[in-house]
Amino acid sequence: MERPAWAPRNIDISVPSVSRIYDYYLGGSHNFEVDREAARKAMEFLPGLPKIMQANRAFLRRAVRFAAAEGITQFLDIGSGIPTYGNVHEIARAAVDGARVLYVDHDPVAVAHSEAVLAGNDGADVLAADLRKPHEILSSPQLARLIDLKRPVALLLVAILHFVEDTDDPRAAVAELRDALAPGSMLVLTHASYEGIPLPEEQAGGAVGVYRDIRNPLVMRSREEIARFFEGFELVDPGLVLMPHWRPDSAPEEEDPYAFSGFAGVGRTA
Amino acid sequence: MSALPDGPEDRLRRLTTIWSRAVYPVTSTSLTRVEFEDLLRPLADRLSELLRARSFDAEGARAVGAALVTAHCTDPEALSRSLDCVDAYLVLYCGGDGPQDELRMRSSRLQHAMAAGYAHALRARTLAEQESVAQAALRAQGVVAQALHASEARFRAVFEGAAIGIGIADLDGNILQVNEALTRMFGLTEQALRGRRVLDWTHPEDAPQTWRLYEELVSGDREHYHVEKAFNRPDGTALWTNLTVSLLRDPDGVPQYQLAMVEDTTERRLLNLRLRYEATHDALTGLPNRTLFFERLEKALAAGEGQRFGLCYLDLDGFKTINDSLGHAAGDRLLVEVADRLQSCATAPGEMVARLGGDEFVALTTGPGTQREVDELAERIMHALTGPISIDGRDLMVRGSLGIVEGPAGERTAAEVLRSADITMYRAKSAGGNRAETADAESDARAITRHALTTALPAALERGEFFIEYQPLVHLGDGSVRGAEALVRWLHPQHGVLGPDRFIPLAEDTGLIVPLGRWVLEESIRQARVWGERYGADDTPLRINVNLSPCQLGHPQLVQDTVEILERTGVAPDALCLEVTESALIGADDDLLKPLRRLAEMGVDIALDDFGTGYSNLANLRRLPVNVLKLDRSFTQGMQQFPADPVDLKIVEGIVSLAHSLDLAVTVEGVETGAQAEQLRILGCDTAQGWYYARPGPPENLHRLALVDTTG
Numbered sequence A: 001m002e003r004p005a006w007a008p009r010n011i012d013i014s015v016p017s018v019s020r021i022y023d024y025y026l027g028g029s030h031n032f033e034v035d036r037e038a039a040r041k042a043m044e045f046l047p048g049l050p051k052i053m054q055a056n057r058a059f060l061r062r063a064v065r066f067a068a069a070e071g072i073t074q075f076l077d078i079g080s081g082i083p084t085y086g087n088v089h090e091i092a093r094a095a096v097d098g099a100r101v102l103y104v105d106h107d108p109v110a111v112a113h114s115e116a117v118l119a120g121n122d123g124a125d126v127l128a129a130d131l132r133k134p135h136e137i138l139s140s141p142q143l144a145r146l147i148d149l150k151r152p153v154a155l156l157l158v159a160i161l162h163f164v165e166d167t168d169d170p171r172a173a174v175a176e177l178r179d180a181l182a183p184g185s186m187l188v189l190t191h192a193s194y195e196g197i198p199l200p201e202e203q204a205g206g207a208v209g210v211y212r213d214i215r216n217p218l219v220m221r222s223r224e225e226i227a228r229f230f231e232g233f234e235l236v237d238p239g240l241v242l243m244p245h246w247r248p249d250s251a252p253e254e255e256d257p258y259a260f261s262g263f264a265g266v267g268r269t270a
Numbered sequence B: 001m002s003a004l005p006d007g008p009e010d011r012l013r014r015l016t017t018i019w020s021r022a023v024y025p026v027t028s029t030s031l032t033r034v035e036f037e038d039l040l041r042p043l044a045d046r047l048s049e050l051l052r053a054r055s056f057d058a059e060g061a062r063a064v065g066a067a068l069v070t071a072h073c074t075d076p077e078a079l080s081r082s083l084d085c086v087d088a089y090l091v092l093y094c095g096g097d098g099p100q101d102e103l104r105m106r107s108s109r110l111q112h113a114m115a116a117g118y119a120h121a122l123r124a125r126t127l128a129e130q131e132s133v134a135q136a137a138l139r140a141q142g143v144v145a146q147a148l149h150a151s152e153a154r155f156r157a158v159f160e161g162a163a164i165g166i167g168i169a170d171l172d173g174n175i176l177q178v179n180e181a182l183t184r185m186f187g188l189t190e191q192a193l194r195g196r197r198v199l200d201w202t203h204p205e206d207a208p209q210t211w212r213l214y215e216e217l218v219s220g221d222r223e224h225y226h227v228e229k230a231f232n233r234p235d236g237t238a239l240w241t242n243l244t245v246s247l248l249r250d251p252d253g254v255p256q257y258q259l260a261m262v263e264d265t266t267e268r269r270l271l272n273l274r275l276r277y278e279a280t281h282d283a284l285t286g287l288p289n290r291t292l293f294f295e296r297l298e299k300a301l302a303a304g305e306g307q308r309f310g311l312c313y314l315d316l317d318g319f320k321t322i323n324d325s326l327g328h329a330a331g332d333r334l335l336v337e338v339a340d341r342l343q344s345c346a347t348a349p350g351e352m353v354a355r356l357g358g359d360e361f362v363a364l365t366t367g368p369g370t371q372r373e374v375d376e377l378a379e380r381i382m383h384a385l386t387g388p389i390s391i392d393g394r395d396l397m398v399r400g401s402l403g404i405v406e407g408p409a410g411e412r413t414a415a416e417v418l419r420s421a422d423i424t425m426y427r428a429k430s431a432g433g434n435r436a437e438t439a440d441a442e443s444d445a446r447a448i449t450r451h452a453l454t455t456a457l458p459a460a461l462e463r464g465e466f467f468i469e470y471q472p473l474v475h476l477g478d479g480s481v482r483g484a485e486a487l488v489r490w491l492h493p494q495h496g497v498l499g500p501d502r503f504i505p506l507a508e509d510t511g512l513i514v515p516l517g518r519w520v521l522e523e524s525i526r527q528a529r530v531w532g533e534r535y536g537a538d539d540t541p542l543r544i545n546v547n548l549s550p551c552q553l554g555h556p557q558l559v560q561d562t563v564e565i566l567e568r569t570g571v572a573p574d575a576l577c578l579e580v581t582e583s584a585l586i587g588a589d590d591d592l593l594k595p596l597r598r599l600a601e602m603g604v605d606i607a608l609d610d611f612g613t614g615y616s617n618l619a620n621l622r623r624l625p626v627n628v629l630k631l632d633r634s635f636t637q638g639m640q641q642f643p644a645d646p647v648d649l650k651i652v653e654g655i656v657s658l659a660h661s662l663d664l665a666v667t668v669e670g671v672e673t674g675a676q677a678e679q680l681r682i683l684g685c686d687t688a689q690g691w692y693y694a695r696p697g698p699p700e701n702l703h704r705l706a707l708v709d710t711t712g
Helices: A018-023 A034-046 A047-068 A088-095 A106-120 A136-137 A141-146 A168-182 A201-213 A221-230 B010-026 B033-052 B058-070 B076-094 B100-161 B180-186 B189-196 B210-218 B266-280 B290-301 B318-327 B327-343 B370-384 B414-430 B442-462 B500-510 B515-533 B558-568 B589-601 B633-639 B646-661 B672-683 B697-711
Strands: A074-076 A101-106 A122-126 A154-158 A186-191 A233-235 A263-269 B163-169 B174-179 B224-234 B238-249 B255-264 B310-318 B353-355 B360-367 B389-391 B395-397 B400-407 B435-438 B466-475 B481-492 B496-498 B543-548 B575-580 B605-611 B628-631 B665-669
Touching: A018 A034, A018 A106, A018 A122, A034 A201, A047 A088, A047 A154, A047 A186, A047 A263, A047 B174, A074 A088, A101 A141, A106 A122, A106 B100, A106 B266, A122 A141, A136 A168, A154 A168, A168 A221, A186 A221, A201 A233, A221 A233, A221 A263, A221 B605, B010 B033, B010 B076, B033 B058, B033 B076, B033 B100, B058 B076, B058 B100, B076 B100, B163 B180, B174 B189, B180 B189, B180 B238, B189 B435, B210 B224, B210 B255, B238 B266, B255 B353, B266 B290, B266 B697, B290 B310, B290 B353, B290 B360, B290 B414, B310 B318, B310 B370, B310 B414, B310 B496, B318 B327, B327 B353, B327 B360, B327 B370, B327 B389, B327 B414, B370 B400, B395 B500, B395 B558, B400 B414, B414 B442, B442 B481, B442 B500, B442 B589, B466 B697, B481 B500, B481 B515, B496 B633, B500 B515, B500 B605, B515 B543, B515 B558, B558 B575, B558 B589, B575 B589, B589 B605, B628 B646, B633 B672, B646 B665, B646 B672
Parallel strands: A074 A101, A074 A154, A101 A122, A154 A186, B400 B435, B481 B543, B543 B575, B575 B605, B605 B628, B628 B665
Antiparallel strands: A186 A263, A233 A263, B163 B174, B163 B255, B224 B238, B238 B255, B310 B360, B310 B400, B353 B360, B389 B395, B466 B481, B481 B496
8 A cells, every 4th residue: 555645654774874973074973873874985085085075064164154154144054964063053143143044854863853952042943844746844833933035045965965966956946946046146166076086986986986875975076066056046255166266264275185075055045 | 393494394394295295195085185285284384293202102193094984085095105205305305404314213213103093083083983874774774664564554445444444365276365345245244255275266257257267366367456356244145246357476576476356346236237137028928028038039040050939929918908997007917917928928948029119929938949930929819818817807808810921040130020920910900800820922012012112292282293194085976075074193203103093091090181182172173274275165174074083072171171172273163073972971971971062062063982882872872962873984894895795785875774763964984986886875884984085194195185185
């Protein structure tokens, strides 16, 4: 019998989770042995994975500060994962008073943990939803409470779109979200790509295989393909670039070679 | 302290920079290098103080180690590099002029304490994070469990509240769970149902594939099946259902349960059966009706080689009279009694009796031996009808005409068989009724042609398939042509030219004779006018003889139509002679003669056709409005040879004498020889027609004859 749409998915913590693996790469302990095992296996192919994640976090930090400096006070972080050192709401609040942040993730454990971390925090909340169903995000009471869609919002899609396969039409999802945003809103995006990884594609592909094995396929896209996510946005300087090159605080040449494994960009709606 | 180059401040900054460079690459911080260095600076300050403090402060050094964990340096490599850095540069940059040995000893102890502080903090953080993620997992599972519970409750509500019966059994057929609707349908409690096994539920009316489908399902070869199935209820009644059974598999695809959805169709089925019965049975007699009979007949005709069928088609004789005289209620009771008697005649397997409608019944026998059986069946039927039927205290004798058809399956359609039976029954009826006739191909063919012609008649008239031939009437005295008899022909698309004997009786039966006769009359008179225009100079106009059927004679429009045609064409009434058969006028009353009389008064001649063939009331002859007697050809046949039959001569002489004394002219038909013509002239006949003069032909032929006559 077909499971009805309203029947919940079961939670199986014996299956590795992308957000807990991410936490492990960032030196956290919000993870289980299955997650660490998968993480270590991926690192056999791509030893610099922690550096890639770190570069993502560093870009996120710079981009949030940039958005705040441009006057944006509302942040919608989809694929937020396990809250860790330097969360968006901490960065945003340090930069601007009264910043509001809605975290969205489809991993129930990440959501439960976020709820605990954010308890008693008026300006931030978490929503269990999926990027592939933007309508559920946009129509949620959490969003209605925190985010005023008539004013600009920074939409953060950091290290998430490469987990959405083309069959699930990620472009349509981004477009639906874009259309809901007020003029002056921003899209903050990073995306994995073979371009920039300091390893032959065949070797890096082994890490992709690990993600496929844990049923969270990693979709590597070219710079051109990634740029198309910015349809309807105007890229701000310096455009879509390898992560360390986006408005760096320190000389990019000092960065670890793995930090260049992926593109980052910020776009603004007209 | 001073900010001068190489002052204490500068030295501390250099220590921090070295430390930051060593550790930054192994941290997971998202801080920039500058920010990270700023984070380390107070720690370097603190280490510097601790190095130079009077007494060793283990707690202080531990706090520095712990601060590294807080700064997100969770990789132990960060500690290792930090200790390397402290070991190499703390005394160098922060020791000042102090005793080197003591400073080195203090630095070493500070490092031990830092390591312990780092380890404690990292352990605490790790445990806290492990605890919090485990808690989060638990909470998340709690949320899911709650949602599952709600989902389960919804499912249960659907299951319990469904109008359709639902049951779940394991693959051995043990019933595990049933809903209320199912218990209601079966009339059993949930407990009683749960103890049952699916396999115990066989029913005599199970379709052959039912249990094969079941076996395929429980062995995992089939995902679901749908059957109509009956079950026994404890009260002995049958529960009829639409049953859908699906296989439930576990997440790995291993078959686990069977799920049955049961729809109670008992009432619908009863209703269907009743409707089917009503649709296939005659309400009055309860016998199978036409529909069911045709179904059975078609089945019998579709049966395989060696199979035959026999059919008796019964129509009661004179039933209409009974209905008319005793009323419909009595007629109906009679039909019911007849039905009962017929029913008792067909009791063997393969035999059936049906009522086709009205007083028509049919009995069917099937199988290989119908050649003999059908005759026995017909005998039983005729015998069953012999006893009187008592209706309202009177004994009625019932007779019937029976048409029998017998033959092998696979040769004819049901409609063909029934038509043959119908034709044969009519044969029995026209032979006087109260008898059985057996179908034969020849009489079928005759009847079928007759039937085909009858149905083709109206369209033939519309399409102009009729035409008229003319046979000259010759004056015996001078051999001149005095007129012609109009004879209608049918140019049939398939059968060619047909004479009036082939279709006039059919036209009489169907009433088409009236429009056909009017057409012939009009056409002939129009022809008479053409002749009149061409040869009208002569003082005696050419006359046209037109036959009038008995049916036309009784038609109220006859006089009006005739007058109208004559006036329209401008032909004088005395140019027309209407021929009426003697038999049509036998026993004719005044009403029937009135139109003829009126026509005669107008000047139209009336000829008595076929005179001498019927029962001729000679006394009556003078009462009739007749001017001409047409002697039937049978009287003149005896004059074809020489010497002529003396009796015939006497008869004809007598008739002519009689006719003349009544002021009637005499015309003879069938004159074929000159001797004949001469003889008839001598006997005093006035006019003659026959092959000796001319066969019937197109109107032009008459011109030629007339021209010959005038020139000769």
